[in-house]
Amino acid sequence: MSMEDAPGSKARAFGPTMKRLLGRFRPFTLAVVGAVVLNAVGIVFTVLGPLVLGQATNLVYEGWVSGRMEGGRSQAEVVADLRAAGDTTMADMVAAMEIVPGAGIDFAALGRTLLLTLAVYLLGSLVMFLASRILNSVVQRVMYRLREDVESKIHALPLSHFDRMKRGDVLSRLTNDLDNLNQVLSESLGQIVMSLLTVVGVLAMMFTLSWQLTLVTLITVPLTALVIGLLGVRSQRQFQAQWKATGVLNTRVEESITGHDLxxxxxxxxxxxxxxxxxxxxxxxxxFSAQMLAGLMMPAMQFIGNLVYVGIAVVGALQVASGQLRLGTVQAFIQYSRQFSQPLAQLGGMAAQLQSAAACAERVFELLSYPEETPDTGTATLPERPRGEIAFEHVAFGYSSDSPLITDLGLRAAPGTTTAIVGHTGAGKTTLVNLLMRFYEVDSGRITFDGVDIAELRRSELRSHMGMVLQDTWLFGGTIEENIAYGKPGATREEVVAAAEACYVDHVVRTLPDGYDTVIDDDGGNLSQGERQLITIARAFLTRPTVLILDEATSSVDTRTELLLQQAMQTLRAGRTSFVIAHRLSTIRDADTILVMAHGDIVEQGSHAELLERGGAYAELHAAQLAAGGSLDGIED
Structure with a gap:
């Protein structure tokens, strides 16, 4: 896959992505249904609130009107007198009221109504709080599992994947994308459910009060759809570009930090x-473009809501004046219009957030869709005490199908021997080791370990018998003891110290304030390059592997330290099959066999003396070293 085809480089369909994302909620269906039911109950209470409050308004207004009328008369007689006097509008309004002339405001009924309003709102808030808590719990569980899946996927991907994908972009998917997805789901999922249920509940209540005013309110729907259609699609493209650009920037930052010295x-x-x-x-x-488009959603929805509010106020006033509605009903309807337009505005605002979440989810799902390593189905086992005989039989391999690197390689390393590998850059030295460790799979032929095809072994069993020290040291944030014991969990302090002493790192550790309990940075920044390399060699020494791989293991230490390491590695290699990739001939002079590689093939092999006597490729490398003052600079991998 080229970087042009990397996740986030193309906008994808919103629907399929959200469908896949919501599919991750399937194991929690019962909890989600329970939260939706609770939300529905809460919405019922919330929808009843304006109706009850409208009744309180009627009690106040109609009580005030009745208090200005002469007592001892019926409502019908007052209406008849108003019509007789020619005040038809007032007569229609009084006819629509429920009053007792001369009674005034019924404060007892008003108090009961207000208490009922308070109880309705409190119960609605409590129920919706419980629903929100359940949904948030579900969201966090879904995100927990998603992070687990991403972490597992990283470890299941073949090494070749990381050769083609930039580290900063991978880190951006694991941090920025997942964090943004978590934030949007936590803030929006419950709000979306509540908004949808509110729209349905409020719409049903409005139709029962006045279908004419409801039609005025429904003007909101097509206008909202128009706003989302115009702004939503554009914001999705911009959010895609935003998160892709963020991944590129993270790659730049990561490279700038790690390569600051250079x-x-x-x-x-x-x-x-x-x-x-x-x-x-x-x-x-x-x-800026994404946030600007997202920011326009809410003001646009509020503008639409204000237009609807004006329409309801005008039509409602006319209906009150004509006696079709009571004042409290119009007041309740205005509240319902707000309850109707507010969730629509929220849905419009959340549409932009969902576009951002979809862009992040696409990148995460893209990562989860990458092909994993071939299944580890091997059933073969190694002897309880393997000898360490390694053989390459007619091995062919290429990093891409159209450019093979190794065509027909044969090699046999006897148990307990040291095989050194030298050659120019790109000769295939490190590739040989990668194939042996099964970081890559051979295209044809086979590699055997004590006669067993390593493709028939489980990778974990194969690698448990191997130790590896690379040129690039890797230390994690923790104590020196923990770093040395990394390959052997449960190792005692005595074992760690013994390994450190054998690799001449013990005296370095003891000069530190906290000795083996000294906490080092995750990149070992508070140690020198040579000290870090000594620790990694001690780590390999502690595991006592059957097969040892040293890939430029001494290239970063000074000459004096290298001499000490030569002695340590001789002890380490004793009785073990060793493969040494090196450009300092002093580290391979005593190897049992030296392989000279070129273009994926072994062009020469033999001992140091034999190869010098032949005067071939190895002799040329040796002469180049001498001319450079004792180093083969420029020909290492």
Whole structure:
């Protein structure tokens, strides 16, 4: 997969992504249904609130009107007198009321109505709080499982995947995308459910009060759809661009931090800053456009709501004046219109957030869709005490199908022997080791371990008998003891110290304030390069592997330390099959067999003395080393 085809480089369909995302809620269907039911009950209470409050308004207004009338008369007699006097409008209004002339405001009934209103709203809030708590719990469980799946996927991907995908973009998917998805779901899912139920409940209540005013309110729906159609699609594209640009920027930051020394040495500070500024500007522009479009949603919805409010006020006033509605009913309807337009406005605002979440979800699901390593179905086992005989039989391999690197390689390493591998850059030295460790699978032929095809072994069993020390040291945040014991969980302090002493790192550790309990940075920044390399060698020493792989293991230490390591590695290699990739001939001079590789093939093999005597490729490398002052600089992998 090229970087042009990387996740986030193309906008994808919103519907399928959200369907896949909601599918992750299926195991929690019962909890979700329970939350929806509770929300529905809460909405019922909330919808009843304006109706009860409208009754309180009627009690106040109609009580005030009745108090200004002469007592001892019936409502019908008052209406008849008003009509006789020619005041038809007032007569219609009084006829629609429920009054007793001269009675005034019934404060007892008003008090009961207000208490009922308070109880309705409190119960509605309590029930919806419980529903929100349940939904948030479900969201966090879904995100917990999604993070688990992503973490498991990272470990299940083949090494070749990381060769083609930038580390910063992977980190962006694991952090920014998942965090944004978590935030949107936590804030929006419950609100979406509540808004949809509110729209349905309020709409039903409005139809029971006045179908004419309901039709005025429904003008909101097509206008809302128009706003979402115009702004939503555009915001989705911008959110896609935003998160893609964020991944690119994270890659730049990660490279700038890890390569800070080289950037400074080569005077690339200004160029690096210019590249960062350009990529940061891409993030700014995409984010600005996305947030601007998202920010327009809510004001547009509020404007539509205000238009509807004006329409309801005008039509409602005319209906009150004609006696078709009571004043409290219009007041309740105005509240219902707000309850109707507010969730629509919220849905419009959340549509932009969902577009952002969909963009992030697409990138995460893309990662989860990458093909994993071939299934580990091996049933073969190694002997309880393996000898360490390694053989390559007619092995062919290429990193891509159209450019094979190794065509027909044969090699046999006897148990307990040391095989050194040298050659120019791209000769295939490290590839040989990657195939042996099953970081990559051979295209044809086979590799055997004590006569057993390693493809028939489980990777975990194969690697449990191997130790590896690389040129690039890797230490994690923790104590020195924990770093040395990384390959052997449960190792005692005595075992750790013994390994450190054998690799000449013990004296370095004891000079530190806390000794083996010294906490180091996750990149070992508070240790020198040589000290970090010593720790990784001690780590391999502690595991006592059957097969040992040293890939430029001493290239980062000084000459004096290298001499100490030579002695340590001789002890480490004793009785073990060892493969050593090195460009310092001093580290491979005593190897049992030296392989010279070129273009994926072994062009020479033999001992140091034999190869020098032949005067071939190895002799040329040796001469180049001498000419360079004792180093084969420029020919290592």
């Amino acid at each position: 950037i400074t040495v080569y005077g690339r500070d200004r160029v690096t800053k210019e590249l960062f500024d350009a990529e940061n500007d891409d993030v700014y522009r995409a984010s």
